[in-house]
Amino acid sequence: MKSIKGILVVGEKNIFGELSQIVDIAAEANALLEKMFKMAPTDSKLTEAQRAVQTLHRKASEVGFKVSEDITGGAVSPNVIDSLLACAATIGDVVHTCLHISRELDRMAIAYSAGLEMHHADWDPVFDRMLELIEKSLAKLKQALLSSDMAEILSLHKEIQALEDRGDDIKDQGFDRLYGIAPQLNYLEFFHYQKMLHNCEDILNGCADFASLIVSVVTSILK
């Protein structure tokens, strides 16, 4: 009976559905980051939000573990097992990077509270734009995971790549600005902004890699 039911199951489709849950978690974490960037370093909600991201990360790890188990033990073609596992790892890394950013924001707030002199340069537009690109990328990733049309997936893949390119430009502009105001910053602040820029770019790169893996999986099972 189990075997007969298995015939009707498209394991790869189920795995994509499970992966979209992690994308949802990443989108939630990203929304929290947007709020955190807008909070003052002294805001007590900053730590609260950081804990919420941590909880989301834990949830993503649990879903990721289950997905990996389903990939290796389910009705999935051996040809795409490696790519699907890479998908799970990549989107897991995206959530993990969100956690890194939230921790960094929280830690920096501790430093400011401890008396570190703040050289406030208006970074909000830079990170707003970055997080907006991440939000768009994640939405498109989810759309790709739930799509059944190859042409749509290819088009979404291109759009996600374009978002990554835009993120790259914003990061470069951010670094130009960072180096321009470097004399006014202390080491910790410089390191902080540098890390933020790199992490945001890493998330966009992860989204683009994930999109490429989706295309690879679909192509492998169809051709």
Add this chain to the structure above:
Amino acid sequence: MTLMIWLSTAVVILTFAAVMLVAGNNLSACVGPAVGSRIITKRFGMLIGAAGFSLGLIVQGAGMTRTVNLLLPSGVLQFRAEALLVAILIFVIADLIRAPVSVSMSLVGGLAGLSVAQGAFRSGVYVAEVAFMWVAAPLIAIAFSFYLLRIINRSKPKNFWRRLQIYKILLIALALSTSYVLGANTIGLIVATGGFDLTTIAVAVAAIFVGTFYLSAGEIRRVSEELFLMRYPNAMATLLTSTVLVEAATLLKIPLSNTQALASAVFGAGLSYKSKFVSAKPFLLTASTWVIAPLLSFAIGLILGSI
């Protein structure tokens, strides 16, 4: 009288052994893609294979008696036993040196050799037909799977998950049909060599289940995990090609090796891609056994028949 009883018993035992070996060895080629793709479990695959072999043997297997009647007109029990023994020995030796050898090719070669040795050979035209089929079948299989895959890959499905589901269902149907045609052709030929009657059919069905469930485990794991890491369309095209060709041969009452059709179809599938990922060497090595096995069996049959 006692000798006749001994020979009859020997033929039944040899039929059992040959069918058991063929069922155990060929199951992986029939259900390997479906098991390897994890659409069905190994046990369910074994059940499909055994059911297909048995059904093919019962429904169409009798057609292969023509081959035995034409190649071994005298139908002497001793020759039947010798032909089966030669086929089993060649199969076992080939298996030990890990060379893929077709039992149906060995049987045809052995039967022809025995017949020639006895001076009873009158089927030159039929042998020519068989030889033509053995040359044509791989070429047709290569071309068929090549163009089939080109057509499949050219079409763009609106809903690829639906297509994937169709592939999976088709792979199971093809696992059954490939097993069916193997039962009708190769196993049918073995049973026809042993004498196609209720006793040998019952013994063969028992041998099918024993071979499938007790001899195929290692082979099916190896084939499904190593050789059949194929994409769904490739596996589907190769099994379909093999089914069509072997069934056509069965309808023409000509023995055709299932693995010959399958290996050629795999080769054709590999060629159908713009970036070729086919290594010609193993294919040519396999193809060389299609010439060596029947000739070797013919020579052994000739020697045995002359003693």
